[in-house]
Amino acid sequence: MPIDYSKLQAIPRRDEPYHIVVTAAHHDDIEFGVAGSVARWIREEGATVTYVIITDGGAGSNDPETTREQLVALRRAEQLEAAARVGVQDLRFLDYPDGCLQATLELRRDITRVIRETKPYRVVCQDPTAVFVHRAYVNHPDHRAAGEASVYAVFPSAETRPIFPELLAEGYEPHKVGELYLNLTQEPTHYHDISATIDLKMASLSAHVSQIGAGADFENGAKKWLLQANRDGGEMVGVAYAEHFRVLKFDEERESWYKEEMGRRASGRPNPAQ
């Protein structure tokens, strides 16, 4: 079913301080996907943010002259710089081998540990359900594995005491997350206007020189492409630039499916599932 972008809601502003954990399979995933939103949440809402980079980035080059060790060190430095440019200082590198990621219990436990330690209100991760994108792109299996492990770290692992007793032994008590934001999604429910932070997003992305080049290579390549993608997203919802998310809220009273269905029948609206 095609997405009706006119029905997407704007992400509401939060007035109290809160923490966000953003997980991603690769160095640069956050900058491509959500750095504009992260920059706004930090600047406008005073949010604090932890980035969790799950793989070591060692598969990010086909150059036979580059060793895996060199690349891992270089990409870590690039990621630290990219994060600093939007104001993120807390980064966790889980160092799983790039290109072969699986949603194992070990990975879920490692993400759960960060959630229990930093106690985020919001977790942002990659949508594990996206397999084929726009009939032109196969989603990277690392993105799906990262997303699946993150979703199940949020629920049930972070909030359920008996899961991962070794974390309790390490002193990490259960923590309930308030919201889950999925990016790289094909079923967005919300958009975020990033017109005010699009320049910061591009500055952050430009730190990944080993992946996207510099100077004209960057300007005419990744930057041009991503500006256009965010402009296209913005056009769908009537703003200059936007990022999209599928949002799950755990901190509000559960919506009743029956109530929703009664309302739909009363209004004579067609069933969206058909």
Ligand SMILES: [Zn+2]
């Ligand atoms: Zn990636």
